[in-house]
Amino acid sequence: xxxxxxxxxxxxxxxIASSMAHAMRWKxxxxxxxxxARSAETRETAAEIGLVDRVCESAAEAVAGADLVVxxxxxxxxxxxxxxxxxxxxxxxxxxDVGSVKQAxxxxxAPHLPAGVQFIPGHPLAGTEHSGPRxxxxxxxxxxxxxxxxxxxxxxxxxxxxxxxxxxxxxxxxHMEVARxxxxxxVVSHTPHLIAYTMVGVADHLRRVTHEEVxxxxxxGFRDFTRIAASDPTMWRDVFLTNREATLxxxxxxxxxxFMLQRAIRMGDGEMLFDYFTRTRAIxxxxxxxxxxxxxxxxxxxxxxxxxxx
Amino acid sequence: xxxxxxxxxxxxxxxIASSMAHAMRWKxxxxxxxxxARSAETRETAAEIGLVDRVCESAAEAVAGADLVVxxxxxxxxxxxxxxxxxxxxxxxxxxDVGSVKQAxxxxxAPHLPAGVQFIPGHPLAGTEHSGPRxxxxxxxxxxxxxxxxxxxxxxxxxxxxxxxxxxxxxxxxHMEVARxxxxxxVVSHTPHLIAYTMVGVADHLRRVTHEEVxxxxxxGFRDFTRIAASDPTMWRDVFLTNREATLxxxxxxxxxxFMLQRAIRMGDGEMLFDYFTRTRAIxxxxxxxxxxxxxxxxxxxxxxxxxxx
Numbered sequence: 001x002x003x004x005x006x007x008x009x010x011x012x013x014x015x016i017a018s019s020m021a022h023a024m025r026w027k028x029x030x031x032x033x034x035x036x037a038r039s040a041e042t043r044e045t046a047a048e049i050g051l052v053d054r055v056c057e058s059a060a061e062a063v064a065g066a067d068l069v070v071x072x073x074x075x076x077x078x079x080x081x082x083x084x085x086x087x088x089x090x091x092x093x094x095x096x097d098v099g100s101v102k103q104a105x106x107x108x109x110a111p112h113l114p115a116g117v118q119f120i121p122g123h124p125l126a127g128t129e130h131s132g133p134r135x136x137x138x139x140x141x142x143x144x145x146x147x148x149x150x151x152x153x154x155x156x157x158x159x160x161x162x163x164x165x166x167x168x169x170x171x172x173x174x175h176m177e178v179a180r181x182x183x184x185x186x187v188v189s190h191t192p193h194l195i196a197y198t199m200v201g202v203a204d205h206l207r208r209v210t211h212e213e214v215x216x217x218x219x220x221g222f223r224d225f226t227r228i229a230a231s232d233p234t235m236w237r238d239v240f241l242t243n244r245e246a247t248l249x250x251x252x253x254x255x256x257x258x259f260m261l262q263r264a265i266r267m268g269d270g271e272m273l274f275d276y277f278t279r280t281r282a283i284x285x286x287x288x289x290x291x292x293x294x295x296x297x298x299x300x301x302x303x304x305x306x307x308x309x310x
Numbered sequence: 311x312x313x314x315x316x317x318x319x320x321x322x323x324x325x326i327a328s329s330m331a332h333a334m335r336w337k338x339x340x341x342x343x344x345x346x347a348r349s350a351e352t353r354e355t356a357a358e359i360g361l362v363d364r365v366c367e368s369a370a371e372a373v374a375g376a377d378l379v380v381x382x383x384x385x386x387x388x389x390x391x392x393x394x395x396x397x398x399x400x401x402x403x404x405x406x407d408v409g410s411v412k413q414a415x416x417x418x419x420a421p422h423l424p425a426g427v428q429f430i431p432g433h434p435l436a437g438t439e440h441s442g443p444r445x446x447x448x449x450x451x452x453x454x455x456x457x458x459x460x461x462x463x464x465x466x467x468x469x470x471x472x473x474x475x476x477x478x479x480x481x482x483x484x485h486m487e488v489a490r491x492x493x494x495x496x497v498v499s500h501t502p503h504l505i506a507y508t509m510v511g512v513a514d515h516l517r518r519v520t521h522e523e524v525x526x527x528x529x530x531g532f533r534d535f536t537r538i539a540a541s542d543p544t545m546w547r548d549v550f551l552t553n554r555e556a557t558l559x560x561x562x563x564x565x566x567x568x569f570m571l572q573r574a575i576r577m578g579d580g581e582m583l584f585d586y587f588t589r590t591r592a593i594x595x596x597x598x599x600x601x602x603x604x605x606x607x608x609x610x611x612x613x614x615x616x617x618x619x620x
Contacts, residue, residue: 019374079569099343119581125339125527129594145526145527147527166576179525180523184523184524184527185527187512187516187524187532188513188523188524188527188528188532189532191509191512192509192532192534192535194568194571194575195505195509195568197503197571197586197587197590198564198567198568198571199502199505199564199591200593200594201567201571201586201589201590202497202560202563202564202567202592203497203498203593204589204593205563205567206497206563207559212596213494213498214497214498215593215596216455216600217435217455217457217494217498218498218600222497222498222499222502224502224534224537224538225502226590226593226594227534227594227595229533229587229590229591229593230569230590230591230594230595231587233583233584233588233591234584235585236583236587237580237583238580238586240575240583241575241578241580241583244575244576244578247575247603248572248575248576250512250516251568251572253512253515253599254509254512255517255565255568256507257508257511257512257515258505258508258561258565260506261504261508261511262558262561265504265550265551265554265557265558265561266554266558268551268554270386270547270548270551273541273543273546273547273550273551274544274547276507276511277507277539277543277546278543279511279514279542279546280507280510280511280536280539280540281539281540281543283510283513283514283525283536283539284439284510284536284537284539284540285523285540286522287525287528287533287536290522290525290526290528
């Protein structure tokens with residue numbers, strides 16, 4: 001257990017925390033795993049499926065004696081939970097979080113934590129559209145980025161130890177400055193999600209007049225949006241409220257760009273559209289080359305093989 | 311070969327036509343398959359891989375004697391190819407197309423075709439982000455919708471025969487009125503594609519200042535957009551130019567909706583965001599229930615299983 005911790009506390013038991021529990025057990029990265037969730041139903045489910053070694057009735061109880069504390073609650077709930085656990089943290093413990101926004105989490109959490117506790121904010125770029133304690137699986141983080149945004153004066157030994165632990169679950173660990181993280185994520189994740197939500201909302205509006213046609217014929221394009229837009233509403237509400245400036249900045253650029261394409265359609269400017277679409281194709285290649293997705297058509301989803309389809 | 315045709319001519323040898331060739335052979339739906347593509351390179355590739363029984367040097371040659379002619383070229387090229395083949399069509403032949411827009415295709419193709427030839431416009435809701443004669447596979451249409459938009463006065467026997475042939479390749483055949491098709495597709499496919507192109511364009515713009523971070527960290531959200539935006543540029547240029555009115559209509563609704571969400575972010579209206587995101591989640595469920603996608607997380611793409619990831 002060179003990369004592991006004796007006692008790990010998971011605060012929040014959703015997709016990320018439950019995947020961490022599975023991954024830690026798979027790789028033998030924790031002596032004991034405690035867990036707490038605000039919802040009694042979630043705690044009961046976690047106990048029922050044996051997600052962690054000990055489901056606790058309070059966050060304070062879960063973090064007592066823990067060497068690593070993982071805050072895996074929506075970004076908007078981080079501050080309150082930090083205040084709650086602060087007096088119960090073991091001296092020398094490492095506290096990290098898995099929030100999709102980092103500046104707001106740092107501002108909400110850091111002031112509560114006592115000296116001697118190492119707070120190292122983090123964000124795994126991994127997930128599915130499912131949520132809850134049953135949605136986790138051990139390989140969620142394999143070959144995915146886990147960004148750490150250590151604060152000024154962070155203990156390099158603690159950062160190294162946490163990095164080794166995350167790498168032990170299969171993640172590729174990288175460091176990034178807090179504000180830069182929030183800008184990059186606004187581009188690669190937050191704004192795309194908002195746009196997907198919007199497009200699905202438009203379709204829902206129209207659905208009422210097209211008699212389920214929208215759902216029925218969603219095979220091309222639209223269904224990929226719905227997957228993105230099926231993610232946890234609480235998590236995403238908090239992301240947009242707390243990464244407001246960067247999201248609004250990218251949204252502004254998006255609208256400008258969209259209006260330019262819209263104008264090209266209205267004016268019948270085929271050359272402009274063709275050039276634009278050719279350029280975006282190259283970006284896709286870059287992503288495949290960077291190993292962030294499969295080159296298999298349709299995500300390898302496609303149709304069943306001939307024998308299965310008979 | 312009850313559902314098949316003696317001679318089928320494929321005009322255009324891209325993803326759809328090459329998949330049809332594979333599917334027809336898999337299911338024994340054609341006596342002879344001829345093929346033509348404008349590009350000499352495509353014709354050579356088709357001959358090299360034995361995609362069809364006979365690669366022809368002209369569209370006229372390919373359609374001569376064919377019982378079924380499939381126009382599988384970009385929507386903007388349909389009119390010219392229809393004019394070219396018209397004098398060479400066999401009396402009683404069925405002509406169909408696979409264009410993503412139907413009103414424009416009807417207007418471009420129908421005037422050229424001689425009496426006695428049955429023109430039945432069609433559109434398979436199937437595809438991947440790949441293109442060209444090597445991209446086809448036999449199961450592309452299995453359990454996918456193939457919409458037919460028969461014109462007023464279409465011969466019901468011919469429509470029935472074509473439907474049986476398409477069903478033979480595994481497709482679920484449905485009929486729809488031409489204008490309605492173009493509106494529904496603007497919602498479920500055309501506008502989502504334009505939005506994906508736009509978002510990828512915004513990221514490309516920013517990429518120059520973020521040193522490849524956008525590509526590197528595209529794991530969540532953004533990469534699904536890039537897949538959509540990697541589709542064939544010529545095809546999509548023609549879609550937007552020819553389904554202009556419906557696309558602009560839906561884009562207008564999209565922008566209104568986006569501005570409303572953008573305002574909620576700016577004002578910090580978490581309740582509105584939460585309600586909106588909860589509603590879109592229900593639409594996703596509708597799509598899964600309609601059998602148009604898998605409920606597996608992340609399209610079943612996810613990570614490798616534990617043993618493979620070791």
